[in-house]
Amino acid sequence: xxxxxxxxxxxxxxxxxxxxxxEAYLFAHMMEGDYGRLYYSVSLDGLHWNLLNDGKRxxxxxxxHADICKGHDGRYYLAGNxxxxxxxxxxxxxxxxxxxxxxxxxxxxxKKTPGYSDALPRIGAPxxxxxxxxxxxxxxxHTPHKESVPDDTERYWGxxxxxxxxxxxxxxxxxxxxxxxxxxxxxxxxxIRKHAGRYHAIIKDERxxxxxxxxxxxxxxxxxxxxFGPYSKLSAPISPNFREAxxxxxxxxxxVWYLYYEQYPGVSYGLSVSADLDGPWYQVSGYxxxxxxxxxxxxxxxxxxxxxxxxxxQHDAITKAFGSKSALRKENR
Numbered sequence: 001x002x003x004x005x006x007x008x009x010x011x012x013x014x015x016x017x018x019x020x021x022x023e024a025y026l027f028a029h030m031m032e033g034d035y036g037r038l039y040y041s042v043s044l045d046g047l048h049w050n051l052l053n054d055g056k057r058x059x060x061x062x063x064x065h066a067d068i069c070k071g072h073d074g075r076y077y078l079a080g081n082x083x084x085x086x087x088x089x090x091x092x093x094x095x096x097x098x099x100x101x102x103x104x105x106x107x108x109x110x111k112k113t114p115g116y117s118d119a120l121p122r123i124g125a126p127x128x129x130x131x132x133x134x135x136x137x138x139x140x141x142h143t144p145h146k147e148s149v150p151d152d153t154e155r156y157w158g159x160x161x162x163x164x165x166x167x168x169x170x171x172x173x174x175x176x177x178x179x180x181x182x183x184x185x186x187x188x189x190x191x192i193r194k195h196a197g198r199y200h201a202i203i204k205d206e207r208x209x210x211x212x213x214x215x216x217x218x219x220x221x222x223x224x225x226x227x228f229g230p231y232s233k234l235s236a237p238i239s240p241n242f243r244e245a246x247x248x249x250x251x252x253x254x255x256v257w258y259l260y261y262e263q264y265p266g267v268s269y270g271l272s273v274s275a276d277l278d279g280p281w282y283q284v285s286g287y288x289x290x291x292x293x294x295x296x297x298x299x300x301x302x303x304x305x306x307x308x309x310x311x312x313x314q315h316d317a318i319t320k321a322f323g324s325k326s327a328l329r330k331e332n333r
Contacts, residue, residue, distance in 0.1 A: 007285070007293075007295070009047075009295055010047065010251075010256075010258070010271075010273050010284050010295055010296070011251070011255070011256045011273065011275070012046070012250075012251025012252060012253055012255060012256030012258065012273070013045060013047075013251065013252055013253065014252045014253050018253070020252040020253065021250070021252065021253055021254030022046070022249070022250050022251065022252050022253075022254060022309045023044070023252075023309075023310070023311050023312040023315070024042065024043065024044050024309070024310050024311065024312050024314065024315035025042065025043045025044075025046050025249055025307055025308065025309055025310060025315075026040065026041075026042055026068075026097060026307065026308050026310050026314075026315075026318065027040070027041040027042070027043070027049055027247075027298075027302070027305060027306075027307045028040060028058075028066040028067075028068055028078070028305045028306055028307075028308075029041065029066060029302050029303060029304060029305030029306075030065070030066065030302075030303045030304065030305060031055075031301050031302060031303060032266040032301035032302075032303055033301070034057070035303070036063045036064055036065070036080075036083070037057050037060075037062065037063065038057055038058045038059055038062040038066055038078075039051070039052075039053070039055070039056075039057060039058060039302070039305075040052040040053060040058050040318065040322060041298065041299055041302065042310075042315055042318060042319060042324075044252075044312075044315065045252055046249055046251055046252060046258050047258070047271075047286075047295065047296040047297070048296065048297050049297065049298045049299060049302075050299070050319075050324045051299035051302070051324070052318065052319065052322040052323060052324055053322040053323060054323060055299075058100075058322065059100055061092070061100070061102065062078065062080055062092060062100065063080055063081065063082050063083070063090075064079065064080020064081050064082075064090070064125075064126065065080070065125040065126070065127075065245070065304060065305065066078060066080065066305040066306055067079045067080075067125075067126065067127045067128050067191075067305070067306045068097075068128070068306055068308055069128040069129060069130045069137075069308075070130065070308075071093075071130050071137070071170070072130065072135060072137075072168070072169060074095075075093050075094060075095050076093065076094045076095070076097055077091055077092070077093055077103065077128060077130075077137075077170060078091065078092040078093070078094070078100060079091055079126040079127065079128045079139065080092070080126065081123055081126055081141075084122045084123060084124050085121065085122060086123065087107050087108075087121065087123070088105045088106065088107045089105065089106050089107075089108065089123060089126045089139065089141065090102070090104075090105050091103040091104045091105065091106075091170050096314075096317065097310065097314060097318055098317065098318060098321045098322075103170065104170050104171050106139070106165065106167075106170075106173050108123065108141075108163070108165060108175070108176070108177045109175060109176045109177065110123075110143055110163070110177060112175070112176035112177070113143075113163055113176055113177045113178060113179065114176070114178060114179075115179065116143075116145065116161065116163070116179055118145045119143050119144075119145055119161075119163075120143065120144050120145055120146075120147065122143055122144055123141050123143060124141055124142040124143070124160070124188060125141060125142060125188065125189055125245075126139060126140070126141040127139070127140045127141065127189075127190065127191050127192075127306075129191070129192040129193070129194075129227065131194065131227055133194075134227075135168065136166050136167060136168050137166065137167045137168070137169075137170055138164055138165075138166060138192060138227050138228075139164060139165045139166075139167065139170075139173070140162055140163070140164045140180060140190050140191075140192065141162070141163060141164075142160040142161065142162050142163070142187065142188040142189070142190070142206075143160065143161060143163050144156050144157070144159040144160045144161070145159045145161065146158075146159035154208045157186060157188075157206050157208075158185075158186040158206060158207050158208065159186060160186045160187060160188045160206050161179055161181070161186075161187065162179065162180040162181060162187050162188070162190045162203070163177040163178065163179055163180065164177060164178060164179075164180050164228070165177055178228075180201070180228065180229060180231075181201075181229065181231060182229075182230070183234075185205070185206075185207055186205070186206030186207050187203045187204065187205065187206055188203075188204050188206045188244070189203065189204040189244050189245050189246060189304075190202070190203045190204075191246060191247075191248065191306075192227055193248055193277075194227075195277055197225075198223045198224070198225065198277075199223060199224050199225070199226060199227045200221055200222070200223045200277050201221065201222050201223070201224070201231055202219065202220075202221050202246045202248060202259070203219070203220055203221070203222070203234070203246075204217070204218070204219055204220075204243070204244045204245070204246065205217065205218050205219075205220050205234070205237070209241045209242075215234075215236070215237050216241060217241045217242045217243065217244070218237035218238070218239050218240065218241055218243060219237065219238045219239040219243055219244075219246045219259070219261045219272075220234045220235050220236070220237055220238060221234070221235045221238060221277065221278075221279075222234050222235065223277070223278065235278070235279060236279075238259060238261075238272050238279070238281045239261045239270055239272060239283075240263075240270065240283075242263060242264065243261040243262065243263055243264070243270060244261065244262055244264050244304065245261060245262045245264075245303075245304030245305075246259060246260070246261045247259070247260045247261070247304075247305070247306055247307040248260075248307070249307045249308070249309060250309065255275060256273060256274070256275050257273065257274050257275070257276075257277060258271060258272075258273060259271065259272045259273070259274070259281070260307065262303060262304045266301065266303050268287050268288075269286075269287045269298050269302070270283060270287075271283065271284045271286055271287075271296050272284070284296060
């Protein structure tokens with residue numbers, strides 16, 4: 001095992017006393033056995049994470065697949081929903097990422113989506129992106145148009161399409177919903193990020209993998225000049241098959257991207273690294289609970305959510321408010 005420790009660490013860390021561009025990170029997530037609830041982990045290097053609040057919920061009010069963005073007024077907004085069958089999407093707001101208050105709700109008129117009148121009354125994993133250039137939020141989620149049947153459960157998942165609404169303040173929304181992509185393929189867990197003037201959509205290819213569709217259940221990426229597309233051809237898979245819920249953060253030195261994804265259902269977490277969102281990407285070894293082999297580490301039983309950059313002062317305030325449970329940290333500074 002000692003030989004494993006000689007393997008190089010992932011790029012992107014600040015060495016030799018250089019100050020970090022990105023000082024700290026927050027991972028808002030659910031846990032195995034408590035699906036859809038809100039938990040926190042934090043990191044100073046984007047690789048080694050500490051579970052907070054003694055492994056208990058941050059708040060009992062929240063339900064959903066946690067997704068946080070910094071909004072129009074400098075505060076943080078959190079999207080969620082009670083379950084996929086609930087008709088509404090819910091929002092919370094916080095000035096400090098410690099105290100959350102209910103903010104607003106929206107009930108998308110799914111049946112009025114142009115070209116998607118056969119949408120089923122299902123809303124999965126709402127995600128938020130705030131576009132500073134246009135000063136508006138893009139709210140995305142996935143909705144299917146085919147029911148599952150006993151001998152073909154993948155019929156339901158393969159029919160998922162990504163829809164979106166636009167808002168200036170998360171109080172009023174431009175409707176009806178619209179489809180984000182015109183591709184005839186299942187996609188879920190879409191997140192939008194902007195870098196160097198381009199909008200990048202990171203998606204889960206939701207078709208089931210076969211010899212004819214080897215990219216099924218992998219994480220892929222495409223880009224556009226607009227958050228609404230049209231988007232470029234999808235990339236080759238960034239992850240292995242049967243991965244979902246991508247989360248993207250910049251490295252501490254700001255030169256590299258860390259892309260996390262869950263091996264479901266709650267089996268493990270993978271990490272791919274690239275200096276360019278368009279690739280190439282490679283996978284890092286970690287989350288095996290073999291310290292000499294792991295180059296990144298998350299607390300046991302964490303499940304999907306979102307990761308965002310925060311300041312060191314925010315990291316310290318959040319840690320003080322909730323307390324740190326684990327001793328997984330292995331920061332380089």
